Amino acid sequence: VIAVPSDFERVAILGTGLIGGSFALALRERAPGAHIVGWDRPEVLAAARGRRTIDEGTTDLPTALRGADLVYLALPIGTTLDALPEVARHANAGALVTDSCSTKAVICHTAQGCFAGPARFLGGHPMAGREAGGIENAAAGIFHGAKYALISEERDPDERVGRFAGLVRAMGAVPLWLDAETHDWAAALVSHLPQLLSVALGSVLRSQQEAESGLPLALAGPGLRDALRLAGSPYDIWRDVCITNRDNLRRALDRIAQALDHLRNHLASHELQEEFAAANEVYKILREMK
Amino acid sequence: VIAVPSDFERVAILGTGLIGGSFALALRERAPGAHIVGWDRPEVLAAARGRRTIDEGTTDLPTALRGADLVYLALPIGTTLDALPEVARHANAGALVTDSCSTKAVICHTAQGCFAGPARFLGGHPMAGREAGGIENAAAGIFHGAKYALISEERDPDERVGRFAGLVRAMGAVPLWLDAETHDWAAALVSHLPQLLSVALGSVLRSQQEAESGLPLALAGPGLRDALRLAGSPYDIWRDVCITNRDNLRRALDRIAQALDHLRNHLASHELQEEFAAANEVYKILREMK
Numbered sequence: 001v002i003a004v005p006s007d008f009e010r011v012a013i014l015g016t017g018l019i020g021g022s023f024a025l026a027l028r029e030r031a032p033g034a035h036i037v038g039w040d041r042p043e044v045l046a047a048a049r050g051r052r053t054i055d056e057g058t059t060d061l062p063t064a065l066r067g068a069d070l071v072y073l074a075l076p077i078g079t080t081l082d083a084l085p086e087v088a089r090h091a092n093a094g095a096l097v098t099d100s101c102s103t104k105a106v107i108c109h110t111a112q113g114c115f116a117g118p119a120r121f122l123g124g125h126p127m128a129g130r131e132a133g134g135i136e137n138a139a140a141g142i143f144h145g146a147k148y149a150l151i152s153e154e155r156d157p158d159e160r161v162g163r164f165a166g167l168v169r170a171m172g173a174v175p176l177w178l179d180a181e182t183h184d185w186a187a188a189l190v191s192h193l194p195q196l197l198s199v200a201l202g203s204v205l206r207s208q209q210e211a212e213s214g215l216p217l218a219l220a221g222p223g224l225r226d227a228l229r230l231a232g233s234p235y236d237i238w239r240d241v242c243i244t245n246r247d248n249l250r251r252a253l254d255r256i257a258q259a260l261d262h263l264r265n266h267l268a269s270h271e272l273q274e275e276f277a278a279a280n281e282v283y284k285i286l287r288e289m290k
Numbered sequence: 291v292i293a294v295p296s297d298f299e300r301v302a303i304l305g306t307g308l309i310g311g312s313f314a315l316a317l318r319e320r321a322p323g324a325h326i327v328g329w330d331r332p333e334v335l336a337a338a339r340g341r342r343t344i345d346e347g348t349t350d351l352p353t354a355l356r357g358a359d360l361v362y363l364a365l366p367i368g369t370t371l372d373a374l375p376e377v378a379r380h381a382n383a384g385a386l387v388t389d390s391c392s393t394k395a396v397i398c399h400t401a402q403g404c405f406a407g408p409a410r411f412l413g414g415h416p417m418a419g420r421e422a423g424g425i426e427n428a429a430a431g432i433f434h435g436a437k438y439a440l441i442s443e444e445r446d447p448d449e450r451v452g453r454f455a456g457l458v459r460a461m462g463a464v465p466l467w468l469d470a471e472t473h474d475w476a477a478a479l480v481s482h483l484p485q486l487l488s489v490a491l492g493s494v495l496r497s498q499q500e501a502e503s504g505l506p507l508a509l510a511g512p513g514l515r516d517a518l519r520l521a522g523s524p525y526d527i528w529r530d531v532c533i534t535n536r537d538n539l540r541r542a543l544d545r546i547a548q549a550l551d552h553l554r555n556h557l558a559s560h561e562l563q564e565e566f567a568a569a570n571e572v573y574k575i576l577r578e579m580k
Contacts, residue, residue, distance in 0.1 A: 129511070129513070146511060147508065147510070186508075187509060189495055190495065190510040191510075194514055199565050199568075200546055201483070201484060201546065201549075201569075202571075204545045205480065206568035207568070208545075215472065216479040216480045217576065218466060218476075219439060219476045220417070220481075223484065225577070226516045226520075227519065228573055231569035234570065235562060239560055243558050252494070253554045255494045256494055259493055260487075260543055260546065260547060263490060264543045267536040267540065268536050270529055272529070272532065275489050279518070279521035282496050282518060283492065283521040286507065286518060
């Protein structure tokens with residue numbers, strides 16, 4: 001582990017659960033000199049302090065933001081939207097404020113309306129999560145090899161953006177520069193749609209599950225366990241994703257409905273070669289990515 | 291590893307790929323005295339001999355079956371259906387003949403029409419597979435902890451059935467006794483439907499993939515990789531599954547289409563709690579199963 005100067009000396013982490021806690025742990029490894037202030041509910045702060053992720057904790061937002069040159073929001077989408085105006089009001093003039101929400105258009109649009117002063121907002125989305133949340137599952141390693149979407153351009157002239165991208169890279173993540181709309185459609189396809197497919201499959205299986213025989217789940221193999229890893233994720237997280245990315249998700253669900261209908265109508269033919277070949281290709285791309 | 295007497299002294303394995311090869315390896319561990327004859331194409335037999343899974347190999351079916359008291363069919367569904375009449379004709383009078391196909395109604399119905407003599411047919415389906423087939427991926431361990439569907443009743447009076455179930459148990463698998471129709475509906479839900487969902491998702495993602503940006507897949511995280519593990523499976527295997535289980539699969543696809551439509555219509559509401567809770571519960575059951 002080589003420490004790199006992040007130049008961020010005082011970091012406020014708003015929300016010290018899985019993502020905020022993991023970011024703090026990764027920051028500790030890469031910029032051991034940084035002073036980390038956590039903002040959350042008292043019991044979450046106590047747990048975060050217990051894992052030494054934060055140096056101090058507060059439930060008062062202006063106190064958390066005071067003097068921070070990096071503000072990292074790791075909150076649910078709805079809470080982030082609610083907090084943005086106050087964060088913008090109290091953020092240090094030189095601060096970079098960034099978030100970690102799974103949808104970006106609504107967040108970045110709202111931030112645009114709040115951040116009129118010298119503090120800079122940068123939309124972010126680390127593609128690193130686990131089906132089990134909370135500080136107890138936090139780990140610096142979750143960023144390692146993960147894509148980290150940043151809603152700007154690599155040649156953003158604001159040096160704070162370059163510094164943050166450097167920090168993300170030092171944590172082992174791979175910055176991916178794109179605009180909010182492109183992000184939200186891509187995220188709908190590779191993350192939100194697979195989540196809803198898991199939920200749909202899970203709810204169909206649940207409805208068919210028989211208490212006495214344990215079937216159909218009693219017959220399940222490891223393939224289903226992998227296919228349904230996402231089914232463990234709680235609605236709390238996904239409600240806001242569904243709401244703020246609903247147009248893209250509807251479009252994605254329409255595509256899947258068409259694809260499933262096509263499969264259904266050609267089950268007894270020998271004509272699904274093309275669909276399987278496309279899926280095999282996607283499988284290969286995903287295996288080669290990491 | 292404790293060897294158990296399997297009482298099967300001469301075992302014919304028809305098809306020495308992933309499942310047949312793995313069965314041979316597991317048999318070697320549990321019944322080292324058994325003599326294993328493989329039947330397959332010459333190049334597959336050469337590879338099987340190279341991995342020491344078989345004692346001898348032949349491309350002649352009657353030769354493979356001669357004197358075998360256990361005949362293990364590990365062939366694709368279509369090939370199994372084609373082979374059953376000849377297997378029945380040449381099988382030893384005291385032989386137990388069993389298969390490993392993913393659908394059971396068509397297989398068992400065909401077998402019923404062929405096995406009029408003293409040789410006994412027992413439909414079987416080990417819920418153990420890998421997305422990559424072939425003898426090179428064979429391993430005794432794939433049966434460990436796996437469910438092994440047997441199309442009969444635990445109190446089947448034929449002692450050969452009891453002996454085979456004992457062998458399956460000795461290999462670390464868990465026999466699950468059920469009738470062919472119950473099996474095929476459960477398998478449609480826990481195995482064939484998830485496979486088609488993977489293919490549908492894979493083909494939608496492939497159709498949206500842009501060469502220049504690499505999006506949407508460039509944004510994919512580990513969740514998608516797990517969700518699409520099944521997408522690596524080749525059509526060769528699944529074509530026969532789709533054909534021989536099409537009525538159950540249509541029914542299962544109709545349920546999924548309804549579930550997805552419900553999700554689509556309630557994205558912007560806060561009313562998907564129930565569907566996520568059902569999926570969370572299925573996730574928990576699957577995690578507790580092993």
